[in-house]
Amino acid sequence: MRPAQVDLVITAGAIATMDATRRIIRDGAIAIAGSRIVAVGKRDEILATHAPAKLIERPGGLLTPGLIDCHHHPAGAFLISGVVDELPQLQRLKERVIPHEDQLTEDEAYVAASASFAELIRHGTTCFADAGGPRTAATARAALDLGIRGVLAAKSGDRSGPFGGEVPSAEACLAEADDIYDRFRGAGDGRLKVWYDLDLPQAVSDTLLEGVVERVSTRDTGIVGHFIGQPTDASRNPEIERYQRFGVFDQRVVLAHIGWLPEDDVKLLAASGASIAHAPSSSLMGGNGWVAHGVIPDLVAAGANLTLGTDAAAASRFLDLVRVMYLAATTHRDARRDPLIMGAHSVFEMATVNAAQALGWADEIGSIEPGRAADVVVFDATSLAWSPHRLANPIADLVYSGSGENADTVVINGRVVLEDKRLLTVDVEELAKEVDRVADTALDRLGHRPAPRWPME
Numbered sequence: 001m002r003p004a005q006v007d008l009v010i011t012a013g014a015i016a017t018m019d020a021t022r023r024i025i026r027d028g029a030i031a032i033a034g035s036r037i038v039a040v041g042k043r044d045e046i047l048a049t050h051a052p053a054k055l056i057e058r059p060g061g062l063l064t065p066g067l068i069d070c071h072h073h074p075a076g077a078f079l080i081s082g083v084v085d086e087l088p089q090l091q092r093l094k095e096r097v098i099p100h101e102d103q104l105t106e107d108e109a110y111v112a113a114s115a116s117f118a119e120l121i122r123h124g125t126t127c128f129a130d131a132g133g134p135r136t137a138a139t140a141r142a143a144l145d146l147g148i149r150g151v152l153a154a155k156s157g158d159r160s161g162p163f164g165g166e167v168p169s170a171e172a173c174l175a176e177a178d179d180i181y182d183r184f185r186g187a188g189d190g191r192l193k194v195w196y197d198l199d200l201p202q203a204v205s206d207t208l209l210e211g212v213v214e215r216v217s218t219r220d221t222g223i224v225g226h227f228i229g230q231p232t233d234a235s236r237n238p239e240i241e242r243y244q245r246f247g248v249f250d251q252r253v254v255l256a257h258i259g260w261l262p263e264d265d266v267k268l269l270a271a272s273g274a275s276i277a278h279a280p281s282s283s284l285m286g287g288n289g290w291v292a293h294g295v296i297p298d299l300v301a302a303g304a305n306l307t308l309g310t311d312a313a314a315a316s317r318f319l320d321l322v323r324v325m326y327l328a329a330t331t332h333r334d335a336r337r338d339p340l341i342m343g344a345h346s347v348f349e350m351a352t353v354n355a356a357q358a359l360g361w362a363d364e365i366g367s368i369e370p371g372r373a374a375d376v377v378v379f380d381a382t383s384l385a386w387s388p389h390r391l392a393n394p395i396a397d398l399v400y401s402g403s404g405e406n407a408d409t410v411v412i413n414g415r416v417v418l419e420d421k422r423l424l425t426v427d428v429e430e431l432a433k434e435v436d437r438v439a440d441t442a443l444d445r446l447g448h449r450p451a452p453r454w455p456m457e
Contacts, residue, residue, distance in 0.1 A: 001049075007414065008032040009052035011043045012063035012378055014391040018352050018367040022345075024394065030063065032374040035189065035414035040368055056409055056419070060382035062394045065366050066126025066149075066375035066412065067321045067404075068355030071224075071256040071277035071309025074113035074142065075133045076104045078313040079439040082450030085317070089286050090162065097314065098165035100446050101134045101155075108438045109135035113142035115435050118426055119319040120310075121148060123404025124377040126412045129277070129359055131256060131309070132156065132197030132224055136176075140184045143192060147417045147425045149375060151359055153197040153224045154180050156212065161203030170208040174215070181221065191413055193359070198225035198248070201239035209246045222252035222360060229260040231293075240265045249274055254358050256309060257283070258299065259290040266295055270302035275358035278350070280327040281318070282311035291331045297341050307355040308347065320404035321351055329399055344399035378409040380421075 008031070015028035017040060029046035031039040039046055080100050084092040104112075120128060128150040130139060136154040143150050156173040168176075181194040196212045198204045204225075216223055229237055240261070243249060249272035256277040261269070269276070276299055283290035290296070300306055308328055310319045325347040332341045356366025364373045381390055385401045398406075410418035417425050443449050 003049055003051040004031075004038075006031045006033045006038060006050045006052050008054045008056070008411070008416070009046060009050055010056045010058065010063060010376070010378065010409065010411070011047075012058045012061040013381065014394045015040065015063040015368060016065075016395060017369065018065050018349075019369050026391070028063065030368060030376065032411070032414050035374055037368060037370055037372050037374050039370055054416075056378075056416075058378045058380070058408060060380065060390070061378040061408060062381050062391060062398060063368070063376060063378050064398075065352045065368055066377050066410065067124050067351045068127040068307070068359070068366065069120060069125050069309050069321055070129045070254055070275070070307035070355045070358055071131045071279050071311055072116070072120070072128045073131050073133050073312035073315070074116040074128065075109040075135050075139045076101050076112050077315065078112040078115045078435065079108060079442045080446065081314045081317060083443065083446070083448045084314050085285075089288055092286070093163040096446065096448060098163050100442060102166045103445055104134050104442070106135055106138045108442055109138035110142050111431075111434045111438045113139040114146060114426060114431060116313060116319060117142055117146040117148045118423055118428060118431060119313070121146065121410050121412075121418055122407065122421075122423060123320040123322065124379065124407035124410060125319070125321050125404075126375040126377065126410060127355070127359070127361070127365060129153070129195075129224060129254060129309070131226070131311070132199055136180045137183070140180070140187065140192060144188045145425065147412050147415055149191040149365070149412055151193045151195050151224070152180060152184055153195045155199055156197040156208060157199035157203030158205050158208045159203050161200055170205055170211060173208055174211045177212075178215070181219070189413060193221070195222045195224055198223055200226040200228065201242065206246070209243075209248070213247045213251060216251045217247070222254065223248060224254050224256075226257055227255040228257045231260045232262065235262050235264055237261055237265050240268065244268070252360055254307065257290055258296065259288065259294045261295050263298075266298050266302050270299060270304035273305070275305040275307055275354070277307050277309045277358075278328060279309040279311040279316070279324070280331055281316035281324050284327065284331065285316055292335045297332050297336060300342060300346070305354050305358055306350050307358050308350045322398060322402055322404040322406075325351055325399045344396040348395050348399060374411050374414040376411045377407055379406040380408040381406070
């Protein structure tokens with residue numbers, strides 16, 4: 001029988017399929033035709049039955065599903081990295097992050113989002129969920145140009161919350177979100193989805209809640225939002241009760257951070273089907289306490305769908321989801337003094353299959369199977385960090401010993417966007433110059449610039 005013609009075959013020392021059995025294939029290969037994976041198996045079998053137009057061989061590589069960042073602020077944050085490093089959370093948000101976002105121009109948002117997406121792809125992330133941000137049309141254009149997959153969400157908050165900032169009306173929030181939905185849903189050959197945002201409970205009126213839930217309930221979409229929670233002796237969190245009353249948990253919803261919740265609400269969230277986006281790097285950088293005192297391990301134990309996020313370049317100071325996996329797999333053990341909480345395989349599920357489920361893409365991404373979208377990454381496992389017995393336990397090796405810097409090849413929707421660690425969809429040197437250019441303007445406007453504490457000559 002003549003070999004089937006395909007566009008691309010990638011071979012690797014090991015493939016973590018993340019299929020229902022979590023099968024790992026040594027000396028494996030995948031075949032890709034168009035935007036789809038058409039075959040997965042042993043290298044020799046795939047090459048014998050498929051004739052690729054392009055062959056990428058990585059015998060020392062680990063091939064995995066593309067990582068999925070379920071809480072990320074692409075627009076703006078990249079430009080103010082370094083000016084919010086060591087400040088209390090209220091000050092960093094109220095005095096710097098929110099004023100910066102409110103004044104952001106379309107050009108600045110586009111450059112910042114492009115840089116964010118370049119860093120995500122460069123570290124093995126193929127899909128993002130916008131956590132609700134400004135200038136969403138610019139974010140959409142950057143995503144289309146860089147070739148990444150993702151969920152867009154225009155920031156929606158019509159009350160003055162704890163962090164201040166501009167307060168548009170509920171009608172204005174909904175009109176902007178509707179416009180983004182109509183313009184970009186399904187753009188990029190289906191790479192972009194558009195969801196609705198509930199910024200955080202304190203910043204959302206009942207009118208806006210009703211409007212978002214009504215739209216989401218009648219459209220193929222979902223809700224993103226922040227939900228931090230505060231320490232309390234009460235048996236229920238009043239904002240959880242409010243969201244429940246308005247039907248938020250009847251929709252597809254991803255809530256970020258979840259610091260403190262009463263036990264009854266932990267059980268409610270787990271039973272509701274809501275997904276939780278955990279961003280440990282943001283909490284650790286900001287000293288927020290969501291790791292040391294939060295309920296993330298309790299949500300995991302209760303069966304909630306946990307995912308991971310980098311939050312933002314300024315909040316985490318890196319956009320490497322592998323590093324985030326390491327933090328998620330280790331910091332809670334120390335806080336709870338329990339070495340069995342949230343190990344490497346659990347957090348890898350959070351960054352792949354759990355995240356795909358959260359974003360309504362479980363049949364498309366998050367695993368390597370025939371018929372799925374070809375969103376994959378190859379991590380170079382040839383360094384000493386992966387020794388001894390390279391690829392004998394590849395997921396643990398990646399999470400504990402590797403980093404996103406090991407990403408060698410990235411494919412999104414069948415398109416090679418990173419090869420030999422070189423980004424193919426943007427000139428990184430020119431992009432860096434653009435970041436410096438627009439950051440100068442944004443920082444001058446904000447009135448703050450990065451400054452070392454020690455003398456610099």
